[in-house]
Amino acid sequence: MKHEIEFIINGQNMQFTVDSNQTLLEVIREELGLTGAKYGCSTGECGACSVLFNGEVVNACMVLAPEAAGAEIITVEGLAEEDELHPLQKSFIDHHGVQCGYCAPGMLISAKALLSRTSRPHEEEIREALVGNLCRCGAYADIIKSIQVASRARR
Amino acid sequence: MNAFDYIRPQSLEEAGRYLTSHAHVKLLGGGNTLLLNIKKGLEAPEIVLDVKHLPGLSDVRYHHNQGLKLGAAVKLQHLAAGLEIRRHYPLLHQTAQKLASPQVRNRATIGGTLAWASSVSELAAPMLCYDAVCYVWSPRGKRTIPLSEFYVGDGRTALARDEIITHVHLPAFPTRTYGVYQRQTVRHDGRRMIAAVAVLAIRKQQALTHWRIAVLGVDDRPKRIPEAEELLQGAPSFEEVEQALALVQERIHPQDVEYARADYRRVVLQSLLRHGIMEVIQHLQGSRS
Numbered sequence: 216m217k218h219e220i221e222f223i224i225n226g227q228n229m230q231f232t233v234d235s236n237q238t239l240l241e242v243i244r245e246e247l248g249l250t251g252a253k254y255g256c257s258t259g260e261c262g263a264c265s266v267l268f269n270g271e272v273v274n275a276c277m278v279l280a281p282e283a284a285g286a287e288i289i290t291v292e293g294l295a296e297e298d299e300l301h302p303l304q305k306s307f308i309d310h311h312g313v314q315c316g317y318c319a320p321g322m323l324i325s326a327k328a329l330l331s332r333t334s335r336p337h338e339e340e341i342r343e344a345l346v347g348n349l350c351r352c353g354a355y356a357d358i359i360k361s362i363q364v365a366s367r368a369r370r
Numbered sequence: 371m372n373a374f375d376y377i378r379p380q381s382l383e384e385a386g387r388y389l390t391s392h393a394h395v396k397l398l399g400g401g402n403t404l405l406l407n408i409k410k411g412l413e414a415p416e417i418v419l420d421v422k423h424l425p426g427l428s429d430v431r432y433h434h435n436q437g438l439k440l441g442a443a444v445k446l447q448h449l450a451a452g453l454e455i456r457r458h459y460p461l462l463h464q465t466a467q468k469l470a471s472p473q474v475r476n477r478a479t480i481g482g483t484l485a486w487a488s489s490v491s492e493l494a495a496p497m498l499c500y501d502a503v504c505y506v507w508s509p510r511g512k513r514t515i516p517l518s519e520f521y522v523g524d525g526r527t528a529l530a531r532d533e534i535i536t537h538v539h540l541p542a543f544p545t546r547t548y549g550v551y552q553r554q555t556v557r558h559d560g561r562r563m564i565a566a567v568a569v570l571a572i573r574k575q576q577a578l579t580h581w582r583i584a585v586l587g588v589d590d591r592p593k594r595i596p597e598a599e600e601l602l603q604g605a606p607s608f609e610e611v612e613q614a615l616a617l618v619q620e621r622i623h624p625q626d627v628e629y630a631r632a633d634y635r636r637v638v639l640q641s642l643l644r645h646g647i648m649e650v651i652q653h654l655q656g657s658r659s
């Protein structure tokens with residue numbers, strides 16, 4: 216079954232025709248060409264495909280495309296403003312939060328969701344917020360540090 | 371994924387028409403179990419009915435006499451963060467906070483989670499302790515199912531294939547309760563559970579009453595052990611606690627899994643439960659009335 220859907224992604228209004236059994240991740244990557252969100256496990260475990268869905272972090276591989284009708288979605292591409300990287304992105308670069316980089320978009324999205332609730336999270340809160348994001352390089356220590364520094368630096 | 375038609379019904383009646391006219395219809399909540407099953411080829415519905423947007427299913431209402439009414443489409447994240455939950459049903463709050471990940475909690479619904487009748491379904495533990503009742507609608511009528519009768523074993527529920535959980539009701543619980551949720555899992559996010567327990571009691575003058583013990587991962591369903599709860603009424607002695615623990619061992623039937631043998635699951639459960647009961651006793655007896 217085809218669905219005409221409309222949603223807002225990274226601030227832009229989009230109209231699309233999607234199939235019932237397409238995932239939101241497929242649409243974001245293959246139709247829109249926004250390849251920041253990654254295919255990982257495709258079972259909701261690794262968090263590489265994390266996006267903000269109406270302000271909340273979800274795994275885009277576990278959302279059906281037609282469910283996104285009317286939603287507001289932010290991917291890692293939507294974090295930067297104009298040419299200015301988001302403070303979290305800068306901090307990931309400065310503090311080596313990116314090793315192979317595959318998990319980074321998902322990590323950034325989870326971190327962004329955390330910072331919009333809690334401006335100065337404790338290490339434990341950061342760890343809890345990242346429970347759904349796996350890093351196979353094991354760069355967790357630097358990822359946590361990157362988030363901590365970014366949260367302190369925020370105005 | 372196999373082909374199916376995604377449909378977002380506007381009313382229960384509309385949902386009911388699909389349930390009646392088609393044989394392979396599945397309800398969609400947060401999709402954490404359903405989409406996984408479809409991806410793995412374990413289920414191949416013709417129609418996926420998204421029931422999250424049905425009117426009233428996202429309502430949360432608390433009343434100090436009537437208790438808590440939770441719509442079936444309310445997200446687990448609300449249980450982890452909602453103030454009324456934290457204050458009046460702390461064990462529910464405590465369990466939900468640890469359940470899976472933010473990504474899962476932001477999508478998973480109460481209806482879909484209860485209908486996922488795995489013996490390791492963590493939400494079941496506090497819900498059983500608080501005497502939750504499922505309110506169910508079908509084109510044939512409405513009925514209520516106490517959660518204690520909802521799980522019928524081997525991952526199945528008492529729901530008929532055309533029934534939709536519309537909400538869950540938790541009766542008002544006296545204050546001065548204390549509850550503990552303890553789990554032993556291989557993974558930090560709660561997956562690969564060896565065993566888990568929820569323990570709850572209420573302090574009335576000097577006595578500890580309303581004991582609740584719910585166990586996960588050690589039987590073919592999440593369940594309470596009422597005979598053991600009975601033994602703890604009053605102010606249980608160490609002997610009575612040990613008797614209750616022994617009784618629980620008689621009532622469980624753990625299975626071997628690749629990461630834990632059945633006898634190990636028994637030992638782990640025993641230890642979690644002893645710890646849980648002692649913590650509840652210490653906390654409630656230590657608090658001033």
Ligand SMILES: Cc1cc2nc3c(=O)[nH]c(=O)nc-3n(C[C@H](O)[C@H](O)[C@H](O)COP(=O)(O)OP(=O)(O)OC[C@H]3O[C@@H](n4cnc5c(N)ncnc54)[C@H](O)[C@@H]3O)c2cc1C
Pocket residue numbers: 258259260396397398399400401402403404405406421442468469470471474477478479480481482483484485486490491492493529533534535536559560561
């Ligand atoms: C990565 C990952 C990690 C997880 N970790 C944990 C964990 O640590 N602890 C834990 O306990 N669980 C865990 N889970 C399981 C998770 O909690 C459940 O998959 C989820 O809560 C199910 O809810 P849902 O709304 O997503 O259900 P869905 O997948 O949408 O539905 C599940 C079932 O319920 C039926 N259903 C949906 N809504 C209704 C309704 N209103 N009435 C009747 N039937 C309905 C569906 O048809 C389906 O059969 C994990 C899952 C994933 C993917």
